[in-house]
Amino acid sequence: MEEFKNRAAVIVDSGSACCRAGLAGEENPRCCIPALVAAARRQHENGGNDQHFVVGQAAAAQGHRLGRAGTVRSPSWRGVTTDWQALEVLWHHVFYKQLKMAPEDQAVFVTDSPFDPTTCREKVCELLFEQFGVPALFVGHAPTLALYASGCISGLVLELGHGGSRVTAVHEGWTLARPGIRVDTGGYDLTAYMATLLSAAGNHFGAHLWHVVRNIKEQCCYVALDAKAETARRKADLLIEYKLPDGKVITLGNERFWCPELLFQPSLRGLSDPGISAMISDCLARAPQGTRPSLTNKVLLIGGGASLPGLIARLQSELKNLASAGQLVPPGTVVCIPSTQMLTVWRGASIVAATEPFQECWLTHDTYKEMGSFAVHHYCY
Numbered sequence: 318m319e320e321f322k323n324r325a326a327v328i329v330d331s332g333s334a335c336c337r338a339g340l341a342g343e344e345n346p347r348c349c350i351p352a353l354v355a356a357a358r359r360q361h362e363n364g365g366n367d368q369h370f371v372v373g374q375a376a377a378a379q380g381h382r383l384g385r386a387g388t389v390r391s392p393s394w395r396g397v398t399t400d401w402q403a404l405e406v407l408w409h410h411v412f413y414k415q416l417k418m419a420p421e422d423q424a425v426f427v428t429d430s431p432f433d434p435t436t437c438r439e440k441v442c443e444l445l446f447e448q449f450g451v452p453a454l455f456v457g458h459a460p461t462l463a464l465y466a467s468g469c470i471s472g473l474v475l476e477l478g479h480g481g482s483r484v485t486a487v488h489e490g491w492t493l494a495r496p497g498i499r500v501d502t503g504g505y506d507l508t509a510y511m512a513t514l515l516s517a518a519g520n521h522f523g524a525h526l527w528h529v530v531r532n533i534k535e536q537c538c539y540v541a542l543d544a545k546a547e548t549a550r551r552k553a554d555l556l557i558e559y560k561l562p563d564g565k566v567i568t569l570g571n572e573r574f575w576c577p578e579l580l581f582q583p584s585l586r587g588l589s590d591p592g593i594s595a596m597i598s599d600c601l602a603r604a605p606q607g608t609r610p611s612l613t614n615k616v617l618l619i620g621g622g623a624s625l626p627g628l629i630a631r632l633q634s635e636l637k638n639l640a641s642a643g644q645l646v647p648p649g650t651v652v653c654i655p656s657t658q659m660l661t662v663w664r665g666a667s668i669v670a671a672t673e674p675f676q677e678c679w680l681t682h683d684t685y686k687e688m689g690s691f692a693v694h695h696y697c698y
């Protein structure tokens with residue numbers, strides 16, 4: 318009846334840029350692929366052809382070749398699933414091709430965001446039960462899972478994802494919905510801003526070279542302690558060379574720190590959103606008074622953007638300044654788990670789903686048949 322409990326559950330953390338999947342109880346996901354799907358033509362020996370989907374790296378490569386991002390579909394945009402057909406194609410590929418597992422045999426644990434519309438959970442539930450025939454599932458909030466992975470049940474989680482930046486307050490394992498803040502400045506926007514800065518410096522990159530700009534951002538950027546003071550530094554100290562795929566070498570200077578400065582000053586792109594330090598401070602100010610001491614205990618940095626060198630020092634400095642200006646800011650330290658930022662959420666889910674007590678928490682197919690997709694709100698909270 319509940320055979321699935323004898324097998325490790327599948328854990329899926331499907332973001333705007335990357336889909337991570339693997340088995341509960343393992344330290345690392347077995348696959349991390351670009352969350353991209355593209356339609357492609359398949360040529361047959363008899364001269365005919367048909368359309369099929371390519372997924373992950375193959376879809377990304379197709380986008381690079383055609384130079385038209387529109388031909389490649391991403392299931393999520395700004396951290397929210399918007400293309401459910403693309404998500405089904407992506408997960409089908411992940412289950413059958415990457416993990417080589419039949420989802421009808423395994424329970425599946427999916428991560429989501431507290432900022433998602435509640436209907437997203439219901440749709441995930443329908444997709445997994447109806448299209449993939451899973452025997453049981455669970456949906457958990459990414460920030461809470463990340464805290465679990467770092468051994469905590471309370472704290473503020475700053476998530477620097479591809480689709481945006483989010484701060485969530487988690488108190489004793491519960492996501493506090495009201496204080497959470499999200500802005501649409503994420504890794505995607507940093508890459509776009511980098512392309513603008515490079516272009517202003519005379520290095521133009523077309524849409525087909527988006528992946529190159531993204532790589533430049535990931536390899537060369539850092540967060541300055543003070544961007545204005547950094548600009549005044551001797552130019553030669555900032556310069557580094559970057560070799561393009563065609564062998565040409567370009568020199569990077571100020572754009573190395575002005576690009577991530579966007580996280581602190583969204584006004585650089587004309588946006589009125591708060592920067593990430595103000596988001597942390599605002600989130601804390603909006604949290605119920607009694608929860609604040611447990612929240613200031615830890616500010617956990619997760620997501621790909623958390624890998625940026627210099628980020629923690631800058632955050633600490635800005636939070637200190639906000640504290641002296643009388644704002645409510647964490648007096649504690651900003652804690653970052655080294656080099657696993659993009660895996661932290663997945664790891665948290667992997668730990669939780671492998672524990673003995675959790676086996677009673679699954680939403681089973683039988684319950685879904687009885688209660689419908691709304692059951693997900695009763696079981697997964």
Ligand SMILES: Nc1ncnc2c1ncn2[C@@H]1O[C@H](COP(=O)(O)OP(=O)(O)OP(=O)(O)O)[C@@H](O)[C@H]1O
Binds near residue numbers: 336479535538619621
């Ligand atoms: N070293 C780095 N420096 C700066 N940015 C980085 C670095 N490494 C990865 N990134 C960026 O992090 C982003 C991917 O992060 P992550 O995997 O957390 O996003 P996601 O979970 O797919 O998205 P989301 O949670 O917003 O839906 C990409 O934009 C990537 O370019």
Ligand SMILES: [Mg+2]
Binds near residue numbers: 331333
């Ligand atoms: Mg994410």
